[in-house]
Amino acid sequence: MAVKTKYHLKAKVKDAYLELVLAFPxxxxxxxxxxxxxxEVMDRLLTQGDLDDGxxxxxxxxxxxxASYEDEHHPIAPASDADMLRHLLEAKGVSQxxxxxxxxxxxxxxxxxxxxxxxxxRQMIRKLSEYFKVDVGVLTANL
Numbered sequence: 001m002a003v004k005t006k007y008h009l010k011a012k013v014k015d016a017y018l019e020l021v022l023a024f025p026x027x028x029x030x031x032x033x034x035x036x037x038x039x040e041v042m043d044r045l046l047t048q049g050d051l052d053d054g055x056x057x058x059x060x061x062x063x064x065x066x067a068s069y070e071d072e073h074h075p076i077a078p079a080s081d082a083d084m085l086r087h088l089l090e091a092k093g094v095s096q097x098x099x100x101x102x103x104x105x106x107x108x109x110x111x112x113x114x115x116x117x118x119x120x121x122r123q124m125i126r127k128l129s130e131y132f133k134v135d136v137g138v139l140t141a142n143l
Contacts, residue, residue: 016058023041038065084141091132103131
């Protein structure tokens with residue numbers, strides 16, 4: 001049964017999109033083999049360079065299906081507070097001493113977090129968020 005919607009694809013976009021759907025239908029990923037096949041289709045599309053609008057719509061939809069399967073079957077644990085702080089320091093190119101001087105965080109607190117002996121406190125999250133200009137949500141994964 002056909003369902004009518006107010007969303008329509010233009011003829012050229014529709015043709016490219018439907019050609020891809022016929023070659024590899026957009027359905028929920030059901031297995032590791034299906035996941036591998038979907039990733040191969042995505043890789044082929046990404047190596048083509050400039051994609052037309054139909055191919056981009058298809059790639060977006062297939063990417064969402066792959067992400068949904070991976071989120072359920074291959075979850076990634078949040079980074080530890082030590083790993084997160086180490087990454088932020090490296091990304092900004094600053095040392096522990098510079099972080100201490102410029103943020104007002106105690107040297108011992110920074111060292112203890114990096115050694116895995118201490119977790120982020122709410123106050124530390126606020127200061128790190130301001131200093132590194134990242135959303136607090138990035139730093140609260142382990143609270």
